[in-house]
Amino acid sequence: MPELPEVETVCRGLAARLEGRRLVRVELRRPDLREPIPAGFAAAVRGRRVEAIRRRAKYILIHLDGGPVVIAHLGMSGRMVISDGPAPPPGRHDHVVFETDDGATITFNDARRFGLLDLTCEAALAGHPRLAGLGPEPLGADFTGAALALALRDRRTPIKAALLDQRVVAGLGNIYVSESLFHAGIDPARMAASVQGRQASRLVAAIRRVLRAAIAAGGSSLRDYVQANGELGYFQHSFAVYGRTGQPCPGCTCDPTLTGGIARLIQANRSTFYCPHRQR
Numbered sequence: 001m002p003e004l005p006e007v008e009t010v011c012r013g014l015a016a017r018l019e020g021r022r023l024v025r026v027e028l029r030r031p032d033l034r035e036p037i038p039a040g041f042a043a044a045v046r047g048r049r050v051e052a053i054r055r056r057a058k059y060i061l062i063h064l065d066g067g068p069v070v071i072a073h074l075g076m077s078g079r080m081v082i083s084d085g086p087a088p089p090p091g092r093h094d095h096v097v098f099e100t101d102d103g104a105t106i107t108f109n110d111a112r113r114f115g116l117l118d119l120t121c122e123a124a125l126a127g128h129p130r131l132a133g134l135g136p137e138p139l140g141a142d143f144t145g146a147a148l149a150l151a152l153r154d155r156r157t158p159i160k161a162a163l164l165d166q167r168v169v170a171g172l173g174n175i176y177v178s179e180s181l182f183h184a185g186i187d188p189a190r191m192a193a194s195v196q197g198r199q200a201s202r203l204v205a206a207i208r209r210v211l212r213a214a215i216a217a218g219g220s221s222l223r224d225y226v227q228a229n230g231e232l233g234y235f236q237h238s239f240a241v242y243g244r245t246g247q248p249c250p251g252c253t254c255d256p257t258l259t260g261g262i263a264r265l266i267q268a269n270r271s272t273f274y275c276p277h278r279q280r
């Protein structure tokens with residue numbers, strides 16, 4: 001499932017190819033993804049110039065000239081594929097096709113169809129129901145230790161669950177929450193309200209560092225954030241604890257033969273990976 005760094009690299013790939021281009025053709029090959037695509041979507045988008053591509057949480061925002069904004073979400077399996085030159089014949093899971101005035105084709109492919117395409121306008125964007133309740137961007141200036149401590153103060157849930165709550169911080173998923181808690185040295189089962197002061201600051205720093213490193217890995221392993229096959233984003237990235245049950249954790253003194261190494265914990269039906277020796 002794409003997490004924030006993957007969505008960010010998809011946005012950067014789209015920006016490099018789309019900003020300043022006009023969308024001359026929009027083809028909806030089915031009327032819905034997870035939800036119906038708004039009536040009039042193609043008509044509202046066709047002929048418009050792409051002014052900017054931005055990201056909010058895991059939403060891709062395509063700002064068009066004159067005010068319309070496309071809100072796209074990759075869901076569980078969504079992919080954006082760019083091809084230059086004549087468009088290849090669409091495949092079974094190619095649901096939406098855009099074509100630019102310089103001859104590029106952008107295909108939204110989504111095998112499981114948990115993705116989403118919505119349409120709003122510049123003036124209504126901030127208040128849009130999908131965006132209005134979101135917490136601060138983890139890489140934004142207003143995500144500080146003090147802000148996180150305040151958001152956690154009354155939460156009696158485990159810190160792992162609190163960080164997945166999009167009202168606390170926007171866009172974090174299972175993988176990067178595990179990674180961030182490891183780097184901050186915080187036990188995922190700890191009560192969220194107890195993460196205050198310097199620990200909240202350390203957690204914010206860990207979240208930002210982990211996300212930035214992942215985005216940088218995407219940038220260094222892809223050319224303009226595009227894979228050789230034209231697919232945007234996604235990249236091989238190594239994790240410190242995620243998916244590494246029983247292995248020694250990096251930079252830690254725990255001995256897998258004595259302690260069992262990295263442990264896996266199920267919280268709210270999701271796996272959390274952590275070092276019981278180091279995370280308190």
Ligand SMILES: [Zn+2]
Nearest residue numbers: 249252254275
């Ligand atoms: Zn360890």
